[in-house]
Amino acid sequence: MPENKVKKYFSLIEAWAWCDICEDMVALRVDKKEIIDGLKMGIYTKEFKHSNQIPDPEDLDDLSGQEHTIYVYINDSFDVTGVKSFFGESxxxxxxxxxxxxxxxxxxxxxxxxxxxxxxxxxxxxxxxxxxxxxxxxxxxxxxxxxxxxxxxxxxxxxxxxxxxxxxxxxxxxxx
Ligand SMILES: [Zn+2]
Missing domain, CATH: 1.10.10 (Arc Repressor Mutant, subunit A)
Structure with missing residues (x-):
């Protein structure tokens, strides 16, 4: 699986996190301020709901077209240290x-x-x-x-x- 990537800008970061359900990288933007505030509570987790716009029509096991969530763990260097993909609440x-x-x-x-x-x-x-x-x-x-x-x-x-x-x-x- 490809490595998670982050581009860091002045006030926000752009992250590409691997989603196990989409079997693809998912792009998201997060404000640095939000991360810094979150880190005061120990760790920061970005919750990102999405669905795959182009699921594989041939693959019946591919449920990525349905809405699902990734949790992206981000540390104080604004790097992605973990990702979790799931359907439903958790x-x-x-x-x-x-x-x-x-x-x-x-x-x-x-x-x-x-x-x-x-x-x-x-x-x-x-x-x-x-x-x-x-x-x-x-x-x-x-x-x-x-x-x-x-x-x-x-x-x-x-x-x-x-x-x-x-x-x-x-x-x-x-x-x-
Ligand atoms: Zn996904």
């Missing part, structure tokens, strides 16, 4: 980590248990990195995907999850 549990099942590995999905405000960082209860990672644990990402989106090694994430679990902030759901 990805189904079966869709999360579907590619990992094919590889035969256990799927671990970390989920935030408590809603944490940015105040927790100011009070020194959490560091910035932990706060960011907690926001990515939205129940739609496996441990490996959280690592990718946060741009932290999987080992680091595993350690962090253990700490956050002990603090009672996160739980890890396992599926095989």
């Amino acid at each position: 990805p189904t549990t079966e869709e999360i980590g579907a590619e990992a099942i094919q590889e035969g590995t256990e799927i671990r999905i970390p989920i935030v248990v408590k809603d944490i405000s940015p105040m927790a960082v100011q009070l020194g209860m959490l560091n910035k990195e932990q706060f960011k990672v907690l926001k990515i644990c939205d129940g739609m990402n496996t441990i490996e995907q959280v690592a990718e989106i946060a741009q932290i090694s999987t080992d680091e994430i595993e350690k962090m999850m253990e700490e956050l679990r002990k603090k009672g902030l996160v739980k890890v759901i396992k599926r095989t």
